[in-house]
Amino acid sequence: MRTDKVLLIIPAYNEEENIISTCNKIRSYNENFGTNYDFVVINDGSKDSTSALCHENNVKIIDLVENLGIGGAVQTGYKYALENGYDVAIQFDGDGQHDVSYVKKLLEPIKNDEADFVIGSRFVKDSESAFKSSFMRRVGINIISFAVKIVSGKKIFDTTSGFRAASRKIIELFAKSYPTEYPEPITNAEILCLGYKVKEVGVSMEERVGGVSSIRAWKSVYYMINVILSILICSSKRKRK
Amino acid sequence: MNYIAQIIIAFAALLLIVVLLLRKGKLPVKYSLVWIFSAFLMIIAVCIPSVLDFLTKLLGFELASNFILSLFLGIVIFISIFLTVIVSRQSTKIKMLIQEISLLKEKVDRINDKNE
Numbered sequence: 001m002r003t004d005k006v007l008l009i010i011p012a013y014n015e016e017e018n019i020i021s022t023c024n025k026i027r028s029y030n031e032n033f034g035t036n037y038d039f040v041v042i043n044d045g046s047k048d049s050t051s052a053l054c055h056e057n058n059v060k061i062i063d064l065v066e067n068l069g070i071g072g073a074v075q076t077g078y079k080y081a082l083e084n085g086y087d088v089a090i091q092f093d094g095d096g097q098h099d100v101s102y103v104k105k106l107l108e109p110i111k112n113d114e115a116d117f118v119i120g121s122r123f124v125k126d127s128e129s130a131f132k133s134s135f136m137r138r139v140g141i142n143i144i145s146f147a148v149k150i151v152s153g154k155k156i157f158d159t160t161s162g163f164r165a166a167s168r169k170i171i172e173l174f175a176k177s178y179p180t181e182y183p184e185p186i187t188n189a190e191i192l193c194l195g196y197k198v199k200e201v202g203v204s205m206e207e208r209v210g211g212v213s214s215i216r217a218w219k220s221v222y223y224m225i226n227v228i229l230s231i232l233i234c235s236s237k238r239k240r241k
Numbered sequence: 242m243n244y245i246a247q248i249i250i251a252f253a254a255l256l257l258i259v260v261l262l263l264r265k266g267k268l269p270v271k272y273s274l275v276w277i278f279s280a281f282l283m284i285i286a287v288c289i290p291s292v293l294d295f296l297t298k299l300l301g302f303e304l305a306s307n308f309i310l311s312l313f314l315g316i317v318i319f320i321s322i323f324l325t326v327i328v329s330r331q332s333t334k335i336k337m338l339i340q341e342i343s344l345l346k347e348k349v350d351r352i353n354d355k356n357e
Binding site: 065 | 347
């Protein structure tokens, strides 16, 4: 599949501390390695100066007129990618968690027709990531991973990873429908159930520099119930087809 | 006053409220139908005691009042599920609108910048 036009979707909510340095890293990577990764910041109704900073620095930005939550923001990016004819759209965190030098590795399986969807993973063999998340979170990830395995028969190790590359087919799918809450594990299961090829490649992730994780401690029980129920429902959808 | 008169008054009041809301245009006809229908059902049920008694015995209730209470609870649960579906459908539409407006705004800004 083609991987000529690549878009990095950077959802941002109150990320004034990190957003510009993230964008500058992508720019200097493009200059140094001759790549041509476009990126667009999706400002999810930030109350700080995220939007102003992006406009000052000539960063392509879509200001959502109302806060939509992470799912709605990322989906806007997929719609933008679809409208503007991108071959591949990659979710990329605005808080410095993800490293742009791994984008090439994420693109490789799509280029070679090995996968429709590539997940940047901390838990596969070739990952050099020192940051592997906290113990409790890893337990949660393992449980979700097990649920995905039950419904789809395939194992995804880092099922909550927000560093993911979507080929054109998946962009079309996501532009149409994308979960509002906790989209990563749910869409991973959906894509597998629909029979698309998914591949995990090892990446390294930093501990988030600023901002707060979208998964807060007191919400974790609700998170687990919501995600597992969504995954089980997606398997019943497949049977209907 | 026996319970039948009380129930009739209660549902007549419900009907009155629904009709008033309809006249003021605060409630669309579409959503008022379910309330009007359930209020009529209740009034008819209590007005024809023989039917009510028959149904009460048939469904194994000791008292007609218990049956009416359960029936009303059932209707309320049905309506609230119906409302949840409407709310989620609307929030999906609102989400889509916000996304489309934001994308359009970005496009307009880009075109304006080019023309300046």
